[in-house]
Amino acid sequence: MTKLLKSLLLITAAFSIIEPSIALASEKLEDVPTRYIEANGIKFSYRTLGPTSGTPLVFLQHFTGTMDAWDPAVVNTLAKTRPVVVFNNRGVGATNGVVADNIGQMTTDAYAFIQALGYKQVDLLGFSMGGFIAQELAAQHPKLVHKVILAGTTYQGGGNNLMQVLGEAFSRANAPDPRDYLFFSQTDAGKKAGAEFLSRVYARTKDRDPESGKEIADAHGKALIMWTSTPDHYKTLKAIHQPVLVVTGSNDTMLNTEGSITMYKQLENAQLVLYPDSNHGSIFQYHDAFVNTTNYFLDH
Structure with a gap:
């Protein structure tokens, strides 16, 4: 089957009317308890949702993002039919340690x-900077990584407009949250x-992750800029031979749409x-279509 035909099938599945699945777990991202596990000298904070059987889908988060920056409309709906894991990497949110300033770490x-x-095989959903990590994991650990979703991201050396768009987002008067500009x-x-996205991500009121400060922003900014500015000639x-779903908006101003292509x-x-009339956070703007596409991709 050609790449073009596969893409057309995915788009058809995404926008078709699909009967919602019955949730296999009552917990939601808004209220699921935070757990902790130690590895590599770090006490990781994480949350799991969904059924206990099946291939877990591990979420890899964006620049300065915590578990509470994920959209419940995406996480909860995907967790109806598969195990879902969200976590904070080193030094972010409730995970301890000094925040890493490079994608390798x-x-x-x-x-x-x-x-x-203890997972023997996982699927990955890497959003923005998380997509860099997803690519590295898939290339380095082909037996562990089954399938990969790369959303709103780019390849190594693909360039970025991070500082420009952050400056624009924070320069606006009376802007409650920069993501309404960065993502949409x-x-x-x-x-x-x-x-609507912002109302969903602030739905959790108890046991929220602490917001990321300057230390995290500086380290993540360095990692993002270095990775996207250092070509590895593809x-x-x-090195990635697993099936990959690439998803982006029609006009991603932070990590250019052309990088996804x-x-x-x-x-x-x-x-x-490619989603129409959309920016960096197209998967949140078109969350229903994205979930349908993702489920189809992971199940076939």
Whole structure:
């Protein structure tokens, strides 16, 4: 089956009317308890949702993001049919240690965390900077990583507009949260989706992760800029032989949409979904379609 045909099938599945699944667990991201496990000298904080059987889907988070920055509309719906794991990497949220300032260390720590949970095989969902870690894990550990979703991300050396868009986001007067600008287009539909997203991510009121401060932002910024500014001539992409779903918005201003298209072309077994009128957080704006696409991709 050609890449183009696979992508068309995924888009058809995403926008078709699908009867919702019955949740196999009553817990939701908004109230599921935080757990801890030690690995690689770090006490990782994490949360698990969904059934206890099946291939776990491990979420890898964006620049400065904690577990509470994930969209419950994505996490909870995916957890209806598969085990889902969200966690904080070294030095972030309720995880201790000095925050890593390079993707290599983040990858090593993520691998240690997954190993500590005893999983023999996992699927990965890497969003933004988390997509860098997902690529490294898939390339380095082909027996562990089954399938990969790369959302709103790019390849090593693919470039970034991090400082520019952060400056624009924080320069706005009376802006309650920069993500309404960073993640969403500034059309009426985009602004509406941004407001709805923010109401969902702030739904958890107890046992929330502490917000990321300057130390985390500086370390993550260094890691993101160095990784996207240091080409490896597609070496990492060429080492990934697992099926990959690449998802992005029509106008990702932080990690350019063109980077996702390049990944799709360079990966051996990739499928591509582009969402209209959308920015860096297209998977949150089109959460229902994204979940349907992801379930189809992981199940087939």
